[in-house]
Amino acid sequence: MSRWMIEKRGVKHIALMSRRTLVQLEQPSNPQYDDWLKLKRTAKQYNAHVDVVQADVTNFQQVHDLIERFQKTSYPICGIIHSAVVAEDRTLGNLTQEHLSLVLSTKFRAAWYLHQATQLLHAPIHFFIMFSSIRNHLLEVASAGYNAGNQFLDALAHYRFEKLNLRALSISLPAVSGAGMFHRHKEMLSTLKVTQGFELMPTVTIFEIIKCFHQTQRICPCPVIFAVNWQILHRNYPTLATSYLRKVVHQRYKEMKFDHISSSGKNNSTKSSMNKKETIIERTQSAVARLLGAASVDRSLVSQGMDSLAPVSLYNWLGLETGIYIPLVDLLQGLSIETIATIIYNKLNEKEQTTSSAIKEYDSDFDLINENEVQL
Ligand SMILES: NC(=O)c1ccc[n+]([C@@H]2O[C@H](COP(=O)([O-])OP(=O)(O)OC[C@H]3O[C@@H](n4cnc5c(N)ncnc54)[C@H](OP(=O)(O)O)[C@@H]3O)[C@@H](O)[C@H]2O)c1
The missing domain is CATH 3.40.50.720 (NAD(P)-binding Rossmann-like Domain)
Incomplete structure (x- = not known):
């Protein structure tokens, strides 16, 4: 947080309280050693002062x-x-x-x-x-x-x-x-x-x-x-x-579109249309356009100006719209719309296959039961 305050908020003086001394913080055995080195570098770069106070x-x-x-x-x-x-x-x-x-x-x-x-x-x-x-x-x-x-x-x-x-x-x-x-x-x-x-x-x-x-x-x-x-x-x-x-x-669960998809005929068509990769790209693109302005499909979203908050909205939108949650840390890497759409498309297909094989299994179990009933 100190690094962010110095880099993004222009803070020039930070007093860092710790039970340890500066000498102890400087030991490579300190579990926070890497963070401490990064903070020192940032402070130097931005001409800020970090006092470690025991x-x-x-x-x-x-x-x-x-x-x-x-x-x-x-x-x-x-x-x-x-x-x-x-x-x-x-x-x-x-x-x-x-x-x-x-x-x-x-x-x-x-x-x-x-x-x-x-x-x-x-x-x-x-x-x-x-x-x-x-x-x-x-x-x-x-x-x-x-x-x-x-x-x-x-x-x-x-x-x-x-x-x-x-x-x-x-x-x-x-x-x-x-x-x-x-x-x-x-x-x-x-x-x-x-x-x-x-x-x-x-x-x-x-x-x-x-x-x-x-x-x-x-x-x-x-x-x-x-x-x-x-x-x-x-x-x-x-x-x-x-x-x-x-x-x-x-409340959120009730709002989730995918929750209703499987249970209503009307929404089954939504599901099949979401299963088309082009539809996914199109809808993701318009959601991203709302968040970031116009967006090209094959360029990383970071290179198109995505800040660190937009991925949270995108994460929510994708989750609610498609039922697929792409980890926030991945979205922050700046995936392109095409990559996001491919991930969603593949995961939706995976889900569909799992569901249909579960249905097949159920059907064959059911057939078996019926056969047994006939034999009885
Ligand atoms: N990291 C997460 O994912 C996460 C998630 C949920 C909530 N939080 C909350 O966020 C806060 C920060 O967490 P963190 O992950 O940064 O923890 P951390 O990396 O373990 O750092 C905690 C710091 O507290 C200092 N400390 C402990 N007892 C102290 C004392 N008596 N006097 C002075 N300093 C003391 C320790 O420094 P010394 O050992 O050098 O004294 C240590 O550097 C915590 O309140 C935590 O509950 C964190």
């Missing part, structure tokens, strides 16, 4: 002293991004007091101290962003501590906003590709992606969306960001923890 964000005195120290410079802290986390899932049977307080305090104690210290020191805060997670909206037995911590962030955002009229955003993030804990621990992704249908979202897309939420935080202090295969999520309806998400999933 401080434990769950220690009020250290947080207070750090903010106070910057108050005395010509670069006082003017925005907070609280992204500290200790991610360690445990089922209730394995939960200890020590483990719970480590996971919880990195979320809620830290957020509260950042809030209190900036208030006490009258820091000129323009943004106060906290990162929560989509996992809060799902029933996951091992993430109780993590979810409770995130829940507090939402409460704090409401409190700051409603009671104190202060800026605040608690943003529920999906699994992010390109950086962060899910990127380092791909095994953590399996539940979210395979069983729940959530997409890995690229960092740049997330940051662009955060920028939009920053501008509209008065309307929505606790937004949830995700891209999902609604078909899979709908299948997991009972595992959705919040009634709000359940309502959205239900």
Whole structure:
């Protein structure tokens, strides 16, 4: 995020809090070593300064002293991004007091101290962003501590906003590709992606969306960001923890055109027309034209000016229109309309073949039963 802020938002000074020292960050054994090297290069290229400040964000005195120290410079802290986390899932049977307080305090104690210290020191805060997670909206037995911590962030955002009229955003993030804990621990992704249908979202897309939420935080202090295969999520309806998400999933599922395709004669013709590659190209092209202006079929969409937000709309449109979800990270590579259409065409054909072989199997089973009945 620091890199994006420097490159895209022109930020010149960042104070990066970590329990580790600069010397420790510089060790190749540091799991975030590559990210750190990239950040150093970006800072140098854009003439920006990144101060690594060793401080434990769950220690009020250290947080207070750090903010106070910057108050005395010509670069006082003017925005907070609280992204500290200790991610360690445990089922209730394995939960200890020590483990719970480590996971919880990195979320809620830290957020509260950042809030209190900036208030006490009258820091000129323009943004106060906290990162929560989509996992809060799902029933996951091992993430109780993590979810409770995130829940507090939402409460704090409401409190700051409603009671104190202060800026605040608690943003529920999906699994992010390109950086962060899910990127380092791909095994953590399996539940979210395979069983729940959530997409890995690229960092740049997330940051662009955060920028939009920053501008509209008065309307929505606790937004949830995700891209999902609604078909899979709908299948997991009972595992959705919040009634709000359940309502959205239900609504979306009802809107999905492909849901009705198989059940109505009228829509069967839509299906067969969508099965024609030219039709797919034509419809994808007009959707892309709506998003990006005129689009040529065989050139990469990135080379035609697609930014990091348009793929999210395209992802949704394709999913709702065809039932095929092309991973966001692939769309961001800048596939051409022709390639997208080919992927969709092939996947629709695959689906159709699977369905027709299932029907054939059913028919032959049925014939067998009938034969047996006759013999009886
Ligand atoms: N990455 C994702 O896909 C994803 C998805 C959903 C939500 N989120 C949320 O997004 C935020 C950022 O996640 P991430 O993936 O960037 O995590 P990350 O790569 O694991 O980074 C977390 C950072 O927190 C710091 N930290 C932990 N305890 C601290 C403490 N007591 N004092 C100071 N720093 C502390 C760690 O630095 P040191 O070890 O050096 O102290 C570490 O660099 C988290 O709130 C997470 O819940 C992330």
